[in-house]
Amino acid sequence: MDPEKYKIIHNNIKTLSNKYLKFIGKNLLEHNLSAICNPFVLAAFIRANGRFITQKEIAEKAGITQPAVAHAVDKMVKAGILERGKDEEDRRRYHISVTQKGRKSFEEYLAAGVNFLPHIFKGIENDDLSVFYLCSKKIIENLEDLSSKT
Secondary structure (H helix, E strand, C coil): CCHHHHHHHHHHHHHHHHHHHHHHHHHHHHCCCCCCCCHHHHHHHHHCCCCCECHHHHHHHHCCCHHHHHHHHHHHHHCCCEEEEECCCCCCCEEEEECHHHHHHHHHHHHHHHHHHHHHCCCCCHHHHHHHHHHHHHHHHHHHHHHHHC
């Protein structure tokens, strides 16, 4: 592919990402999660299916650093979205879980995000959306492959 097209694609991805993250920030505020909450951290909890989880597990599931997780968790505990408890077998470790308030707010946030999708895909034909889905899925696989090598 022509290097100029890669530059254009890069700029489009950057613009798309910035606009989508801006929407997410607004959406977090509207669903009482506030901008201090990290949706990727909450998603890691939700995927844990209600069981306790450690900060290390969160970092691995969310794909972010442990210090970033610690900072986000501290703020989310203060906001009543998460809670900490000591590990019964290893007192040095803490288990973290989502409170009822956190789960309810996150579910509302996810629903609002899904409801937003038809608006961002307005005017795009189903065949084009299918191609977009396949391409984005492959890009994610490639990024995961690259990050596993670093």
